[in-house]
Amino acid sequence: xxxxxxxxxxxxxxxxxxxxxxxxxxxxxxxxxxxxxxxxxxxxxxxxxxxxxxxxxxxxxxxxxxxxxxxxxxxxxxxxxxxxxxxxxxxxxxxxxxxxxxxxxxxxxxxxxxxxxxxxxxxxxxxxxxxxxxxxxxxxxxxxxxxxxxxxxxxxxxxxxxxxxxxxxxxxxxxxxxxxxxxxxxxxxxxxxxxxxxxxxxxxxxxxxxxxxxxxxxxxxxxxxxxxxxxxxxxxxxxxxxxxxxxxxxxxxxxxxxxxxxxxxxxxxxxxxxxxxxxxxxxxxxxxxxxxxxxxxxxxxxxxxxxxxxxxxxxxxxxxxxxxxxxxxxxxxxxxxxxxxxxxxxxxxxxxxxxxxxxxxxxxxxxxxxxxxxxxxxxxxxxxx
Amino acid sequence: xxxxxxxxxxxxxxxxxxxxxxxxxxxxxxxxxxxxxxxxxxxxxxxxxxxxxxxxxxxxxxxxxxxxxxxxxxxxxxxxxxxxxxxxxxxxxxxxxxxxxxxxxxxxxxxxxxxxxxxxxxxxx
Numbered sequence: 001x002x003x004x005x006x007x008x009x010x011x012x013x014x015x016x017x018x019x020x021x022x023x024x025x026x027x028x029x030x031x032x033x034x035x036x037x038x039x040x041x042x043x044x045x046x047x048x049x050x051x052x053x054x055x056x057x058x059x060x061x062x063x064x065x066x067x068x069x070x071x072x073x074x075x076x077x078x079x080x081x082x083x084x085x086x087x088x089x090x091x092x093x094x095x096x097x098x099x100x101x102x103x104x105x106x107x108x109x110x111x112x113x114x115x116x117x118x119x120x121x122x123x124x125x126x127x128x129x130x131x132x133x134x135x136x137x138x139x140x141x142x143x144x145x146x147x148x149x150x151x152x153x154x155x156x157x158x159x160x161x162x163x164x165x166x167x168x169x170x171x172x173x174x175x176x177x178x179x180x181x182x183x184x185x186x187x188x189x190x191x192x193x194x195x196x197x198x199x200x201x202x203x204x205x206x207x208x209x210x211x212x213x214x215x216x217x218x219x220x221x222x223x224x225x226x227x228x229x230x231x232x233x234x235x236x237x238x239x240x241x242x243x244x245x246x247x248x249x250x251x252x253x254x255x256x257x258x259x260x261x262x263x264x265x266x267x268x269x270x271x272x273x274x275x276x277x278x279x280x281x282x283x284x285x286x287x288x289x290x291x292x293x294x295x296x297x298x299x300x301x302x303x304x305x306x307x308x309x310x311x312x313x314x315x316x317x318x319x320x321x322x323x324x325x326x327x328x329x330x331x332x333x334x335x336x337x338x339x340x341x342x343x344x345x346x347x348x349x350x351x352x353x354x355x356x357x358x359x360x361x362x363x364x365x366x367x368x369x370x371x372x373x374x375x376x377x378x379x380x381x382x383x384x385x
Numbered sequence: 386x387x388x389x390x391x392x393x394x395x396x397x398x399x400x401x402x403x404x405x406x407x408x409x410x411x412x413x414x415x416x417x418x419x420x421x422x423x424x425x426x427x428x429x430x431x432x433x434x435x436x437x438x439x440x441x442x443x444x445x446x447x448x449x450x451x452x453x454x455x456x457x458x459x460x461x462x463x464x465x466x467x468x469x470x471x472x473x474x475x476x477x478x479x480x481x482x483x484x485x486x487x488x489x490x491x492x493x494x495x496x497x498x499x500x501x502x503x504x505x506x507x508x509x510x
Contacts, residue, residue: 130418131392131396131418132392132417132418132470132471133471135495135496135497135499135501136459136471136472136473136495136501137448137457137496138448138459138471139448139449139459143446143448143459146446146459147444147445147446147459147460147461148444149446150444150445150446150484151443151444151484154444154484154485195449196447196449197449198446198447198448198449198459199445199446199447199449199480200446201446245471246461246471247461247469247470247471248469252443252444252461
């Protein structure tokens with residue numbers, strides 16, 4: 001633990017950007033990712049030539065690290081293509097932190113892009129079909145998350161209205177975000193009146209299918225303070241993988257976020273009560289409930305009642321998914337990087353109408369596969385180091 | 386012992402009308418899905434054994450189809466021997482399948498012209 005503790009605040013997010021969120025007709029996934037990356041580098045006040053660590057995974061290109069290095073015309077010292085689903089980019093931040101701290105690289109760019117809405121017209125999954133699941137034709141990923149939701153309802157009495165309130169909270173935040181794809185009024189009744197996809201999940205409780213790209217730039221704290229914007233310290237980060245297919249998760253109501261979160265908090269030296277804003281990968285409404293519990297924002301089994309209380313909505317005690325999340329902001333497949341972008345924007349005070357006042361500490365959490373891979377980052381203003 | 390590829394062996398047994406899963410004699414642990422090595426313990430002495438065929442619904446959902454295509458139950462059943470598997474619970478309306486329901490295994494025809502293991506409520510048979 002001491003070794004991990006020593007990494008606290010050694011690196012910082014210095015650039016961030018999104019591009020093409022919603023619909024970006026005609027753009028390829030690579031072009032969307034490349035634009036997001038270019039904008040994040042410019043946001044940091046850097047040049048593309050400064051980037052010597054490249055972290056990326058695209059939905060349709062397993063060697064995308066090579067592709068984007070060539071596209072940019074740069075020759076990175078380190079190219080990381082690791083794929084753990086939507087959590088991958090928070091894992092990239094962990095690896096970037098290590099490489100930066102070791103002095104192997106000086107500036108890391110993490111980027112992602114997808115054109116799944118205008119290109120494919122449906123959610124693009126990179127997960128290989130299991131020979132023991134595929135014969136049953138589950139409508140994955142929704143079916144796997146629905147199975148987890150069914151167990152949570154059985155064990156803890158979580159209700160359809162509580163699940164729906166996750167989608168309502170996301171929409172209320174999206175209504176404050178001009179970049180959000182789905183805006184407009186949405187009530188619990190509206191959510192429950194939408195088409196059922198996989199019981200108990202209605203379509204309004206499933207992630208959007210959009211285009212979009214995101215990117216962040218990290219560097220060491222000593223270099224960060226000379227750049228364009230307030231550096232946002234990476235105080236703690238940890239990952240955990242427990243399974244791949246949903247039937248192999250030991251307890252469908254407890255995810256590996258309970259492990260990644262605990263280690264990230266220990267490294268950061270803070271507790272859930274200290275967090276001012278949390279951005280949790282909400283691929284489905286049950287995710288937000290599970291992660292609020294597993295990360296320690298409420299006791300196990302209380303997530304449904306916690307969200308129903310209005311705690312995560314604008315004006316609530318714990319602002320969650322302040323960009324509108326994967327449910328209402330955008331969801332171009334592997335959404336995890338957007339939880340980092342929104343956390344940085346909130347801490348910088350760049351969140352406009354949805355700005356959480358006096359936000360000093362933010363938590364970003366990514367999920368990959370079917371609740372399989374979990375990765376947590378805790379970010380803070382320079383004063384929190 | 387001649388090594389046999391685990392997944393192919395499972396489906397070959399099903400095609401022959403037998404539901405078999407693996408068990409490690411040294412650890413006593415039952416294993417599903419089939420592997421070359423027992424998860425967690427690392428035991429390599431896995432043998433094919435016929436389980437009781439009885440289980441309990443651990444989680445359940447309904448794959449909603451566009452009418453007139455009927456909806457489909459998707460469940461996770463916990464075998465009495467311990468392992469869990471994704472499956473269909475059939476012989477009952479998909480939305481009436483409930484967590485805790487006792488079910489019995491049955492070999493059925495799957496969508497790829499290959500046999501699959503499904504379950505029916507115990508009370509039906």
